[in-house]
Amino acid sequence: MFRLFLTLLLLLLPLASQASEGEFFLTAKPAEQARLLETWAAQPDAGRLALLENLRQGRIGEGDTRKLRLNNRLRGLIDNALASHQLLSEQSDTRLAAASQLQKSAQPAQMAFLDQRFAAETDPAVHAALALALANLQLGASEPAVRLAAVRLLGETGDPLARTRLEALLQPDGETDAAVRTAAETSLAQVQRKLLIGELLGQAFSGLSLGSILLLAALGLAITFGLLGVINMAHGEMLMLGAYSTYMVQVLLQRYAPGAIEFYPLIALPVAFAVSAGVGMALERTVIRHLYGRPLETLLATWGISLILIQAVRLLFGAQNVEVSNPAWLSGGVQLLPNLVLPYNRIVIIGFALAVVLLTWLLLNRTRLGLNVRAVTQNRNMAACCGVSTGRVDMLAFGLGSGIAGLGGVALSQVGNVGPDLGQSYIIDSFLVVVLGGVGQLAGTLWAAFGLGIANKLLEPQIGAVLGKILILALIILFIQKRPQGLFALKGRVID
Amino acid sequence: MNQPLIVTASQKAGPRLTLALGAAVTLVLLALPLLSMLPEGHALQVSAYTLTLVGKVLCYAIVALALDLVWGYAGLLSLGHGLFFALGGYAMGMYLMRQAAGDGLPAFMTFLSWNELPWYWAGTQHFAWALCLVVLAPGLLALVFGWFAFRSRIKGVYFSIMTQALTFAAMLLFFRNETGFGGNNGFTSFRTILGHDVAAPGTRAVLFLLTVLLLLGSLYLCWRLTRSKVGRLLTAVRDAENRLMFCGYDPRGFKLLVWVLSAVLCGLAGALYVPQVGIINPGEMSPTNSIEAAVWVALGGRGTLLGPLLGAGLVNGMKSWFTVAFPEYWLFFLGALFIIVTLYLPKGVVGLVKKRSQP
Numbered sequence: 001m002f003r004l005f006l007t008l009l010l011l012l013l014p015l016a017s018q019a020s021e022g023e024f025f026l027t028a029k030p031a032e033q034a035r036l037l038e039t040w041a042a043q044p045d046a047g048r049l050a051l052l053e054n055l056r057q058g059r060i061g062e063g064d065t066r067k068l069r070l071n072n073r074l075r076g077l078i079d080n081a082l083a084s085h086q087l088l089s090e091q092s093d094t095r096l097a098a099a100s101q102l103q104k105s106a107q108p109a110q111m112a113f114l115d116q117r118f119a120a121e122t123d124p125a126v127h128a129a130l131a132l133a134l135a136n137l138q139l140g141a142s143e144p145a146v147r148l149a150a151v152r153l154l155g156e157t158g159d160p161l162a163r164t165r166l167e168a169l170l171q172p173d174g175e176t177d178a179a180v181r182t183a184a185e186t187s188l189a190q191v192q193r194k195l196l197i198g199e200l201l202g203q204a205f206s207g208l209s210l211g212s213i214l215l216l217a218a219l220g221l222a223i224t225f226g227l228l229g230v231i232n233m234a235h236g237e238m239l240m241l242g243a244y245s246t247y248m249v250q251v252l253l254q255r256y257a258p259g260a261i262e263f264y265p266l267i268a269l270p271v272a273f274a275v276s277a278g279v280g281m282a283l284e285r286t287v288i289r290h291l292y293g294r295p296l297e298t299l300l301a302t303w304g305i306s307l308i309l310i311q312a313v314r315l316l317f318g319a320q321n322v323e324v325s326n327p328a329w330l331s332g333g334v335q336l337l338p339n340l341v342l343p344y345n346r347i348v349i350i351g352f353a354l355a356v357v358l359l360t361w362l363l364l365n366r367t368r369l370g371l372n373v374r375a376v377t378q379n380r381n382m383a384a385c386c387g388v389s390t391g392r393v394d395m396l397a398f399g400l401g402s403g404i405a406g407l408g409g410v411a412l413s414q415v416g417n418v419g420p421d422l423g424q425s426y427i428i429d430s431f432l433v434v435v436l437g438g439v440g441q442l443a444g445t446l447w448a449a450f451g452l453g454i455a456n457k458l459l460e461p462q463i464g465a466v467l468g469k470i471l472i473l474a475l476i477i478l479f480i481q482k483r484p485q486g487l488f489a490l491k492g493r494v495i496d
Numbered sequence: 497m498n499q500p501l502i503v504t505a506s507q508k509a510g511p512r513l514t515l516a517l518g519a520a521v522t523l524v525l526l527a528l529p530l531l532s533m534l535p536e537g538h539a540l541q542v543s544a545y546t547l548t549l550v551g552k553v554l555c556y557a558i559v560a561l562a563l564d565l566v567w568g569y570a571g572l573l574s575l576g577h578g579l580f581f582a583l584g585g586y587a588m589g590m591y592l593m594r595q596a597a598g599d600g601l602p603a604f605m606t607f608l609s610w611n612e613l614p615w616y617w618a619g620t621q622h623f624a625w626a627l628c629l630v631v632l633a634p635g636l637l638a639l640v641f642g643w644f645a646f647r648s649r650i651k652g653v654y655f656s657i658m659t660q661a662l663t664f665a666a667m668l669l670f671f672r673n674e675t676g677f678g679g680n681n682g683f684t685s686f687r688t689i690l691g692h693d694v695a696a697p698g699t700r701a702v703l704f705l706l707t708v709l710l711l712l713g714s715l716y717l718c719w720r721l722t723r724s725k726v727g728r729l730l731t732a733v734r735d736a737e738n739r740l741m742f743c744g745y746d747p748r749g750f751k752l753l754v755w756v757l758s759a760v761l762c763g764l765a766g767a768l769y770v771p772q773v774g775i776i777n778p779g780e781m782s783p784t785n786s787i788e789a790a791v792w793v794a795l796g797g798r799g800t801l802l803g804p805l806l807g808a809g810l811v812n813g814m815k816s817w818f819t820v821a822f823p824e825y826w827l828f829f830l831g832a833l834f835i836i837v838t839l840y841l842p843k844g845v846v847g848l849v850k851k852r853s854q855p
């Protein structure tokens with residue numbers, strides 16, 4: 001309480017001395033206000049910081065109710081002046097943010113001040129950011145040598161802003177000096193190359209993240225398809241059930257254990273797995289079991305199940321999307337390049353998908369159940385003769401496949417919308433993954449999922465999402481001409 | 497077991513009664529448009545709504561028949577027949593839009609501020625070319641897709657999935673405004689067809705009659721086809737394709753023939769559907785619609801010619817009743833229908849009748 005009071009006092013203290021400036025600003029005409037702000041930006045004074053922060057919120061002082069009329073130009077000038085003042089701050093991240101703001105908005109009048117701060121700056125990141133801001137200004141300098149140095153400096157960065165500056169410089173009525181012009185052209189090419197790398201990396205990354213979702217969706221599908229020879233059209237709804245389980249866990253935790261809300265995705269994982277696996281096993285027991293040897297009928301029956309599940313969820317939770325929020329540790333991202341930010345939630349999902357693949361591989365190759373699953377996949381009758389309880393293996397494998405889809409639903413709820421139709425939008429892509437990757441092979445599913453995901457995202461900006469999808473479909477049809485069994489086929493001599 | 501009267505009766509009387517019933521239904525269908533021409537308030541007058549509804553169901557019945565041809569006889573379950581249906585519908589819709597627009601551009605293009613028609617709209621103001629498109633668009637697409645698919649011997653669930661992906665991709669394509677087919681809204685607000693008002697009772701009656709005739713024609717065609725040697729080969733493809741190949745036949749040509757024929761039938765049905773219903777939009781291409789067609793066939797009975805017609809009539813009749821009475825529960829019912837039919841009625845309603853009549 002005392003500290004709060006002290007902070008308030010500290011905030012009010014400079015206000016008292018600067019009150020006259022605030023009053024003056026309030027009564028001035030817009031043109032005068034702009035001139036005032038420009039002067040303040042060029043000659044910052046630590047005492048004026050509070051006033052500028054208040055101005056930014058549309059008032060001249062804490063508790064002052066008089067309304068300030070601001071247009072967009074004045075707002076921009078206020079931001080600029082505020083950034084200028086913030087450069088005097090003690091915190092290096094405040095200075096960094098201010099320097100990035102100044103890269104966009106600094107005016108020639110601020111050059112002297114920026115030069116002085118540039119010389120005094122000790123933090124390397126802020127130093128680099130200030131160098132850029134200075135270079136932006138120096139582009140307008142009268143000596144060609146200064147401009148040349150600035151142009152070269154801009155070429156070193158991979159900032160989207162540097163590109164616009166250089167392009168403006170290269171306009172026919174822009175730069176007159178031939179040397180500077182050539183240097184600007186080289187720098188522009190450099191910047192563009194860096195930006196292109198950033199863009200491509202960004203697309204590849206979102207492709208990886210789409211691929212990891214597809215992987216989680218297709219993994220279970222591939223296992224059950226390999227084992228039973230049936231495509232489960234209700235598989236997408238297992239994703240949906242997983243996502244809705246996440247939502248339920250979030251709601252319940254909010255209500256009964258708000259302390260644990262940060263970790264609700266982790267708690268949702270086993271819940272979603274159990275729900276989806278349970279529903280999957282129940283389906284196998286009641287419906288799919290009776291349709292063995294009739295794959296096309298199974299297709300229709302499972303479609304019927306998916307209709308029922310979708311409608312049930314729609315009646316229970318409503319047809320609107322429900323809100324699943326990211327916990328704090330999944331929000332934000334890591335900035336690698338000026339135009340490349342990798343969101344944490346997507347990084348975590350890629351890692352999670354790979355971990356699930358690893359666990360599935362271990363389960364299939366290092367446990368008794370996995371041995372049985374592989375045996376039944378290869379030759380059902382022979383496995384039954386050797387004493388494998390094929391019915392039980394079918395049920396457990398179906399549960400496993402559905403459970404993995406449920407885990408995929410948890411992952412999906414962190415990056416996309418959660419609604420009753422969620423499964424439908426991913427199911428066709430995951431079918432294509434299974435078609436492309438071949439049956440019963442984890443490696444095939446892995447490559448196909450990431451391949452499809454990356455191809456989708458790389459094609460999207462070039463020719464549009466829809467044409468990209470159609471092109472990919474055509475490519476898959478052509479690919480199957482070459483290898484009808486998918487990328488990785490089990491070798492065998494089975495023929496019907 | 498409590499059976500519908502008609503089932504019990506047909507068991508007792510056998511094929512002769514089926515034939516008689518079929519003839520009666522045909523007569524009623526032929527009489528419907530005439531009854532719709534009766535003056536308002538007459539006891540036997542059929543409303544325009546009923547006529548449109550029955551006409552719609554008849555178009556669906558043709559789709560069911562076409563699907564049965566490839567699924568019931570050749571064993572290729574297509575989950576993309578809605579695409580061919582919609583393509584036929586769009587081809588006819590292009591003509592209707594040009595009619596409605598007169599010399600100008602169709603309204604949706606004016607909204608997009610386009611100045612000229614895209615090249616694929618060329619010639620669509622002529623009814624004859626529109627009719628050619630109705631056959632060519634689904635036919636050529638089916639030919640190309642089928643040629644590639646059958647060449648690499650894609651069959652079973654793989655084939656189903658590829659067809660589903662095909663119709664899904666096409667739906668996304670048609671949803672775009674830039675594709676030039678009206679985007680989300682599709683084609684609607686038609687005015688005239690061949691100079692006659694689309695909504696006039698006379699035009700409706702003629703369109704309805706044409707639908708009935710197309711249905712009878714396709715039924716006859718399918719009947720002749722399945723009774724011929726080609727039909728028996730198709731059944732062999734369904735039951736044991738490898739053995740057929742060992743006997744020296746190349747199944748690809750036969751599959752391609754029946755696949756393209758089926759697609760063209762769907763296109764024709766779509767072309768008759770659009771002027772009667774008055775709208776076509778990309779929703780018709782959604783995988784849901786195509787897969788629903790499969791349940792019509794499954795409910796009626798695969799591998800029979802009358803079954804799909806019966807199934808299409810039953811499911812669509814129930815749909816129009818359910819969506820009014822219990823809109824929330826229709827999907828539950830449809831889902832349950834999918835499961836029950838596949839689990840307990842593998843041969844459909846027709847199979848049920850046949851089994852009962854041969855104790």
